[in-house]
Amino acid sequence: MIFGCLVDKYYTRLTRLLDGREIYSDVNEELGGDDKDFNPHEMTEAALAACTLMTVKMYASRKNINVDAMTVKVKITKENKEETHFSREISFNDESLDQATKDKLISIADKCPIHRILTSNVTINTSELIE
Secondary structure: EEEEEEEEEEEEEEEEEOOEEEEOOOOHHHOOOOOOOOOOOHHHHHHHHHHHHHHHHHHHHOOOOOOOOOEEEEEEEOOOOOOOOEEEEEEEEOOOOOOOHHHHHHHOOOOOHHHHHOOOOOOOOOOOOOO
């Protein structure tokens, strides 16, 4: 679970309640922030990128496939009330991987939990926090 609070203007501290680890978020100057850290859209992109790398690496490790030089690039390319589009590009910097293996690893990326959350029918229940 994550607890968030405003620190300054739009600068936001996000605390993992399990152990108190913190990360921060901000918006760019055009929106009134100071652009000190990732904005919420970038954090969403980062969550998908991290989950993709971890999921593909876990699968590859179980199959004894070396993907230590793998990289991923994620971008929100379209966002409106009806739909959101992401682009995700995965690079395997290992010439020993054949195309069939690369294709399989790319298909595994769709199994990452964040991908599944982003492509599911999401409901968010919002209520007042009483402390």
